[in-house]
Amino acid sequence: MSILPLAHAREFDLIRGFYTGATEADLLVRPGDDCVVLRNGTALSSDASVENVHFRREWLSLEEIGYRAAAAALSDLAAMAAAPIGVLVSLGLPDPDDAALLMRGVRRCLDRFHAALLGGDLTASPQSILMDVTVVGHTTAPVTRSGARPGDGLYVTGALGGAAAAVRAWLDGREPEPAAREVFAAPRPRIAEARWLAERVAPGAMIDLSDGLAGDAAHIAAASGVQLEIDLDTVPVHRSVEAEGAVALAISGGEDYELCFTARPGTIDPLVEAFEQRFGVVLTRVGTVRSGSGVRALQNGADAGPLHAHGYRHFEENRGPAS
C-alpha cells in the first residue's frame, strides 16, 4: 500500500475476496499472508507500484525507483522469514529506454540481498511507469500473521516514520532530510534479520511494516484473533521525524519495511543485544498481545483508545487518539 494520498484502493482485502479454494495448489500458507507458500516451500508474493501513486519521478531517480520496487517486494519474503531465490519484474514504460536505469536499480537491490532476476515482461504503457515485482523465495518454516498469542510481546526492528517524513516533506514542497529520503528511496528488507530471529526464537506472528505499525498490527490482530496493545511511549521514532506529531507519524506512516512480530518476552529479551550488535538495527518491544480484537493504544500507562489503520491523515484529523 502506498502512503501517497491518491493510492487509497482497498488493496489486498479487496482482491482477497476473489481467492479460489486453492485445492489444486496444496499450500503451506494460504493467500492473505505476506506470501503464499507452496507445499514444496516456494514462497511467492507480488507487489505493484505505479508512477504518481507509489512514487514520483521528481522525488526519485529511475535507478532508485527500480531499487525501491525490488526492496519493497523482497520485504514480503522477510515477513515470512523466507530466503530469497529471485524475482520476476514486469515493466510498463512510456519510454522503453527507461528500462536500463530501472533495471540497474533492481539489479543493485537483488545483488545486495542475494536474489536473481528470474524473468519478467516489458510492455509499452502510454502514460505512466508501472512495475510489478513478483518475489520467489523458500522456507520450510514460514512465520505467518496468525500465530500471535495473548501474553506475547510485540516487537519492531528499526525506527519508524522515516519514509512518511520524506513523503510529507515532498508533499509540503520541501526537500526531506537525507536520512528520511534514504529510508524512502532505499528501504532495507529485513531478510537476514528475520531469518536470524526465526532460527533463535519462535516468533508467533510476523509482518513487514508497509502500511504503518497501526495498520499492520491490525492485520496481525485480525489473522491471529487477538488484540494488540501498542504502548505509544515505547515506539522507536526515526531521527528524521520532527518532534511534533512524531509518534503519530511513526505508527501510521507506511513503507518503513521494518519487521513487526510477536514472541514470548522471555525468548527475545536475552537476544536483543546480540541482534543489535549483529545488524546495527534496534529491536524494541512496543506492546503486548491481549485477548480480544483490534489494536489499542497505551499512553502514560493508561488505555488511550483504539488505534485505527487509516494513516496519518486520519490521525491528523483527530489529533491522534491519545492527545
Added chain:
Amino acid sequence: MSILPLAHAREFDLIRGFYTGATEADLLVRPGDDCVVLRNGTALSSDASVENVHFRREWLSLEEIGYRAAAAALSDLAAMAAAPIGVLVSLGLPDPDDAALLMRGVRRCLDRFHAALLGGDLTASPQSILMDVTVVGHTTAPVTRSGARPGDGLYVTGALGGAAAAVRAWLDGREPEPAAREVFAAPRPRIAEARWLAERVAPGAMIDLSDGLAGDAAHIAAASGVQLEIDLDTVPVHRSVEAEGAVALAISGGEDYELCFTARPGTIDPLVEAFEQRFGVVLTRVGTVRSGSGVRALQNGADAGPLHAHGYRHFEENRGPAS
C-alpha cells in the same frame, strides 16, 4: 507481445539483458524460455497487459479482459508442458470497482484450467487498466525452446490467424467474425494438449504462439541453434481469416496461443488421429528443422526466402516474402 501497433517495445529480448547469473537460484530452466523452472520443479512466468496496448475496452468486456490475461499467462506453462498450480494477479485500476468483473474473468479461466488464485496486488492506476499475471506451475521434465534438432518436423496445434483477424477487423472499424473474436477474447492455453504430447513423444523444442508463427519459430531457431523451414502451403489457417493474405496473417499474426513444437516425424505421425480426436484440435506438420539459423519459407516446394518476425505490418509492406 501484443499485435496492436502501439505495443512495439522490444520486450523480452531487452529485459533479458539484465538477467543476473542466477547462481543463487539453482535453475532447471534459465530465464529466456517461456518459463523459468526452479530446481524443485516450480515453473514461473509473468505476462503483463495494458489497456490500449494489449486490449481496448471497446473491444472486450472487463470479464473478457480478465479471462484473456489469465489464459495468455497460463499458455506459458503449456509451452513448457508444465501443470498449473495457480497465478498471482496484480491489477492497476483507474476505478477499483472494475476489479470485481476483471477478477470474475480471471476466476472463470482459472477454474477451467484447474489453477488457483494464489495472490496478487491491487493499486490505483491514474489512466489505464494494467494487469500482470504471474503463473506458477510444476514440471520435472520441462520442454524448452532449445531442443530442436535437424531432421525434426515442425508442428502446430490448431489453426492460426484468428486473433489477428479480429484485431484487424476492429482496427478497420468492423466487427470481427464471432469465431475470430472468440480466439482473441478467450484463447485456450494448450495445457492438457502439451502434457499429453510430452507424455507420449519427446518434443525437441516447444513454444506457445504469442508473437506469431514466424516470430516464435525464430525464437526456437535461435535457442536451438538451428534453421526452421516453414512450408507456407501447409500452415493451417483459421476459418475466420479472409482468403487474401490469409497465410501471411496466419504466420505473422500473434496471440493465437497455440503450441508450436519440433519432434522426430516418426513419433508424431502415429499420434495425430488420437490427438485430434481427444482434443478436437488439429495437429499439423508445417515444416522441418534444418542446420543453419533463422527461419525460411518454402512455397510450392521451392525456397521462398527468409521469414521475418515483425508481424503482418512488415509483411504487408513487403507483400510477403513469398508473393
